[in-house]
Amino acid sequence: MPPSPSRHGTPAVPPNPSRHGTPAVPPNPSRHRTQAVPRSPVCRGTPAVTRLLREHPAIDVELDGDGRLTAIRWNGRREAVEVCNRWRVEESWWREPIARDYLKVVGERWLALVYLDRIAGTWHLERLYD
Numbered sequence: 001m002p003p004s005p006s007r008h009g010t011p012a013v014p015p016n017p018s019r020h021g022t023p024a025v026p027p028n029p030s031r032h033r034t035q036a037v038p039r040s041p042v043c044r045g046t047p048a049v050t051r052l053l054r055e056h057p058a059i060d061v062e063l064d065g066d067g068r069l070t071a072i073r074w075n076g077r078r079e080a081v082e083v084c085n086r087w088r089v090e091e092s093w094w095r096e097p098i099a100r101d102y103l104k105v106v107g108e109r110w111l112a113l114v115y116l117d118r119i120a121g122t123w124h125l126e127r128l129y130d
Helices: none
Strands: 050-052 058-063 069-074 077-091 098-107 111-117 122-129
Touching (some): 069 111, 069 122
Antiparallel strands (some): 058 069, 069 077, 077 098
């Protein structure tokens, strides 16, 4: 089924070239420049990546008087952090429930995804962004 037209009479979504043969608009080579992969300041010589940690290690946290996260401690390092984003996940209530508050935090050396396991009352590190 073709995409529905927008109010201007053109398809709202451009056709997928792999499904419909050739693209409707020929590619513009000046728009497709090759860029160097950014290098990680933490691991010299390696591309910048996200590291999803298999075990989600427990971390220590520091909270301010209002209960807001201000610093994390992991692997012998302390990092003052600022919370960029937060969200709550609750699922599998019919099996082994998961109830977590996720926070994406940024510090001077780290950008990380941490969560509070609201059932166990423990903090964990799930992902590091280099």
